[in-house]
Amino acid sequence: MTRKLTAFTLAGVLAALSLVGLAAAETSPDNAIKYRKAVMSVVGGNMSALVMIAKGEVEHAAALAPHAQMLAETSELSLAAFRQNTDGQGREKTTAIAKVWGDWDDFEKGMEAFTEEANKLASMAEAGDMDGLRSQIGALGKTCKDCHDDFRSK
Template sequence: MKHHFGALAAGIIAATSLTGFVVTAQAQDPTAVIDARKAELKKAGGGMKAIGAFLKEGTGTVADVQAAAATINATAKAFPDWWPAGTAIGVAKSDAKPEIWTNMADFKAKTAAFQTEAAALVSVAAGGDKAAIGAQLGKVGATCKACHDAYKS
């Protein structure tokens, strides 16, 4: 788990300040959809980093961890709406492999796993126990990595 998270964290770009950016895949042009989902995913990445820093370096508070968990969970909930056809690699700056749309059942299963573990992270963060948060962060990170390995270039 630690290994998974470490590998993921290494690839995560610092969170942007695009708080409040709402993604609506429907009725938008592909570039807007891609830019918006990337911005949202960066926020989830920032949340993962913040929790990792709390655990490893003691940065921030339990309240910060809870806020980060909520951000990750919000990303997980909204995630299914971000993948209209026509937004694969080759369009704008998309890194989304075309296999997403040929293996949609698997992509949805990986999304569901992400949602389950992100929701559990919110519950565990509410408890405030560092070891439990670390274990659950690893589980969330594993769902990020499983999908990226398959569907992100």
């Protein structure tokens, strides 16, 4: 009984220590900024590739659905990538303004709109609905622009 209790307590202490370890390894502002720009670049890259295919500028029709799917997936990563408030911190160049964290609820709504439209686009691409797809790319692009207008410095 006593031995069991000791083992249990030890596990508790170890768990607490590892939590402290995690807290100590907090992400630096520069890395937080670099990471979210990397995520946003993946979003931007997929969007550019998708638009080129939709416009017929390149012959990669089979890649349309995967690009749309990747947009839906990266949209899910985007909100978390901005969670750490880096306002006024770090040396890494950033265009995110303080309003991102000051108006987090609105920012979150913007990301949700992005996810919603990206998911619609992915279903249309999967179904090969080319007419729907063109207008849906516009609807998705509007969610990028709306947020960038509000939450990025020019």
